[in-house]
Amino acid sequence: DTGVSQDPRHKITKRGQNVTFRCDPISEHNRLYWYRQTLGQGPEFLTYFQNEAQLEKSRLLSDRFSAERPKGSFSTLEIQRTEQGDSAMYLCASSLNAAVGEKLFFGSGTQLSVL
Amino acid sequence: AQRVTQPEKLLSVFKGAPVELKCNYSYSGSPELFWYVQYSRQRLQLLLRHISRESIKGFTADLNKGETSFHLKKPFAQEEDSAMYYCAISNTGNQFYFGTGTSLTVIP
Numbered sequence A: 001d002t003g004v005s006q007d008p009r010h011k012i013t014k015r016g017q018n019v020t021f022r023c024d025p026i027s028e029h030n031r032l033y034w035y036r037q038t039l040g041q042g043p044e045f046l047t048y049f050q051n052e053a054q055l056e057k058s059r060l061l062s063d064r065f066s067a068e069r070p071k072g073s074f075s076t077l078e079i080q081r082t083e084q085g086d087s088a089m090y091l092c093a094s095s096l097n098a099a100v101g102e103k104l105f106f107g108s109g110t111q112l113s114v115l
Numbered sequence B: 001a002q003r004v005t006q007p008e009k010l011l012s013v014f015k016g017a018p019v020e021l022k023c024n025y026s027y028s029g030s031p032e033l034f035w036y037v038q039y040s041r042q043r044l045q046l047l048l049r050h051i052s053r054e055s056i057k058g059f060t061a062d063l064n065k066g067e068t069s070f071h072l073k074k075p076f077a078q079e080e081d082s083a084m085y086y087c088a089i090s091n092t093g094n095q096f097y098f099g100t101g102t103s104l105t106v107i108p
Helices: none
Strands: A005-007 A010-013 A019-024 A031-037 A044-050 A053-057 A065-068 A075-079 A088-095 A110-114 B003-005 B010-014 B019-021 B024-026 B032-038 B045-049 B060-064 B069-074 B083-090 B096-098 B102-107
Touching: A005 A088, A010 A019, A019 A088, A019 A110, A031 A075, A044 A065, A044 B096, A053 A065, A075 A088, B003 B083, B003 B096, B010 B019, B019 B102, B024 B069, B032 B060, B032 B069, B069 B083
Parallel strands: A010 A110, B010 B102
Antiparallel strands: A005 A019, A019 A075, A031 A044, A031 A088, A044 A053, A065 A075, A088 A110, B003 B024, B019 B069, B032 B045, B032 B083, B060 B069, B083 B096, B083 B102
């Protein structure tokens, strides 16, 4: 499968623990996005990268969240001191470039449960 | 601020009946409009986009700038159309905003 892959598929953690998710985009894709989705809601934008540069972070994203894409390939999303409200599906998506109308390719997501 | 509104959370139609999923947006510039679909146990994927003026799986969507709408339509619904549908807009920086989704059920 040469699509966007995310690891792990599921993560259960206790409140206060740190968690890290990984996303591997389609290899030639320059853009990488992180979204969060809770039950009954659409994907909510968190942040995105153009190659290794993080271009924007959502104002809704607290300082406990950090994302990196060190070599412009895979990306990690870390949540420090997790809270129960962080429980959600975390989606990664990539696109070939930043052209208007460029389509997103999504991964299967990481389902986070904070106990 | 950018916003996408999908007023129907749930929509049920009979097989062979026409279907319309509503989407309204607010955006200060000229966004691009998309419909994404998620079938059961599959990942979210693009259905169609306004820029391509395409028809995919019998679905079409017309951009009405006056009403700021991008409704998705299909003249004859099929059982395999049952899925979750998300309307989305993107700005010139290609940042995407999604609606809350409409769950479509096609009744045999």
